[in-house]
């Protein structure tokens with residue numbers, strides 16, 4: 001039955017890059033030679049005979065897995081219901097045969113079959129007894145909600161004489177083929193048998209992945225839920241950003257387009273795609289940035305108010321504190337777009353028309369040398385401040401990349417995120433103030449009685465900056481640092497009567 005007499009390479013052979021010419025066909029080529037996998041010679045852990053690995057199923061996942069295993073120097077045997085049909089799709093070094101024959105010799109068998117077909121494997125029970133079964137399956141969202149036990153636990157219940165290990169479900173067939181250099185390297189592994197877990201971990205390592213032990217098979221439910229998640233921490237911040245965008249866009253539309261149309265009969269709808277967007281984006285970026293630093297201020301205020309740090313923050317604040325990274329990155333995204341849009345402003349043909357028309361008007365009225373010193377300075381300064389603010393924000397964004405964050409110690413990271421982030425907020429505020437200048441006090445800036453947009457955005461940031469400034473006052477900063485070292489306000493300890501204590505608790509939770 002065997003297609004090739006799958007030779008078992010010894011360790012010294014395995015350390016050499018596998019020669020592609022030995023294999024034939026597209027699927028045959030190992031995508032990564034052993035030398036490229038950054039293994040820390042973990043293969044040396046294997047006995048001199050390459051262990052045989054079994055795979056049940058011949059689908060996408062099975063094919064990619066076989067390719068990867070063969071490319072990692074392991075000996076592979078694939079069990080299919082129709083081996084003759086699919087034998088050409090597998091690397092020639094892999095043996096492809098009937099299910100019953102395939103599961104005979106390997107100690108470890110990957111079950112690359114969907115959950116609903118597990119029961120069709122029950123006929124193999126006797127041959128599988130005592131072996132390690134690796135469950136790689138991913139439930140659909142519906143299946144995950146529908147079944148109480150995980151796929152892996154279900155498999156274990158069907159084969160009580162086997163040891164089931166949950167692994168590799170977070171790796172796509174594509175990543176397996178392309179090699180672990182692209183995409184996620186981490187493979188969460190769980191099983192009730194430490195020995196089996198170790199064997200599968202070593203396999204993962206040999207294939208260039210990083211096994212992560214997540215405990216007993218009961219954790220399989222959690223592991224199976226991982227691929228079902230789609231950017232979980234981003235939902236609320238994204239909705240927030242979209243909400244702000246819609247609000248400010250509508251507000252700017254009314255002020256910049258609707259008002260001239262209704263009251264001055266001017267058609268300025270051309271502003272919709274760029275100009276209005278560029279007054280909206282910076283407002284969203286700026287407000288989001290202040291919302292990154294507001295919860296820290298609220299937390300500190302609450303701690304000062306309660307005189308202790310040992311009371312839990314309310315849930316909404318806790319949640320908010322945890323989503324600051326996403327809110328901050330969205331703010332950076334909008335600010336970066338605002339910068340690019342701003343650079344585009346003078347490129348527009350409408351800008352040139354307006355400029356030429358203004359020049360002609362000046363010629364007609366015989367005016368010369370239009371130069372308002374104050375405006376010139378104001379613009380130079382607000383643009384410079386904007387560039388500086390964006391520069392500092394970029395530092396924050398760069399340090400939030402895990403690889404950079406890992407190279408910083410806690411204090412360095414905190415300095416960039418907390419101190420420089422606050423500097424960015426102050427710079428943005430100065431940028432906005434110098435841009436807005438005295439227009440908040442000019443009647444002509446109020447369209448439909450609506451104040452200029454920038455005045456709306458200033459509210460939250462100014463409160464944050466003000467309160468942060470207050471916390472620098474010696475009396476408050478001293479008290480705050482005492483609280484953070486575990487000191488508690490006398491009154492919190494004084495009440496000892498149960499009723500009084502309950503009362504104290506109640507009032508401190510406002």
Ligand SMILES: Cc1cc2nc3c(=O)[nH]c(=O)nc-3n(C[C@H](O)[C@H](O)[C@H](O)COP(=O)(O)OP(=O)(O)OC[C@H]3O[C@@H](n4cnc5c(N)ncnc54)[C@H](O)[C@@H]3O)c2cc1C
Pocket residue numbers: 289292293294295296297299300301303309324325326327328329331332393394396397399400401414417418419421484
């Ligand atoms: C572009 C960009 C990228 C960002 N990337 C990240 C990121 O990768 N990761 C991230 O976490 N955030 C990120 N953020 C969010 C933000 O920069 C951080 O959360 C920053 O640390 C907030 O600073 P803070 O001073 O407001 O809060 P913190 O320094 O966290 O302090 C908040 C509050 O916690 C309490 N507190 C602080 N220290 C103590 C203590 N020792 N004991 C008890 N209580 C204490 C106080 O009440 C304090 O006011 C990013 C923001 C932006 C704009």
Ligand SMILES: NC(=O)C1=CN([C@@H]2O[C@H](COP(=O)(O)OP(=O)(O)OC[C@H]3O[C@@H](n4cnc5c(N)ncnc54)[C@H](OP(=O)(O)O)[C@@H]3O)[C@@H](O)[C@H]2O)C=CC1
Pocket residue numbers: 056057058059060061062079080081082083086111112113114115117120136137138139168169170171172173174
């Ligand atoms: N594709 C991917 O990227 C990933 C897949 N997975 C998991 O791997 C498993 C396989 O997925 P995938 O390879 O994509 O699926 P496919 O549909 O491509 O392959 C499934 C294979 O199951 C085998 N099989 C065994 N018994 C039966 C049966 N009774 N009825 C039908 N098929 C049977 C078939 O092989 P034969 O006919 O030779 O017996 C078939 O090729 C799934 O559990 C999936 O969740 C996990 C992570 C990523």
Ligand code: HEM
Pocket residue numbers: 278279282283285286289335338339342343383385386387388389390393428431432435452453454455457
């Ligand atoms: C390279 C960086 C930047 C440049 C070149 C820049 C440029 C500009 C320009 C040209 C305007 C006037 C827009 C208009 O005429 O409608 C403006 C306004 C504004 N900018 Fe920036 N900016 C930069 C960075 C930032 C950053 C980082 C923030 C805050 C996070 C910010 C917040 C604002 C705000 C709130 C306004 C007022 C919008 C309004 O109400 O009309 N800018 N900026």
Ligand SMILES: [Cu+2]
Pocket residue numbers: 232233236319
């Ligand atoms: Cu959340």
Ligand SMILES: [Fe+3]
Pocket residue numbers: 139143144145146147148149150151224
């Ligand atoms: Fe499930």
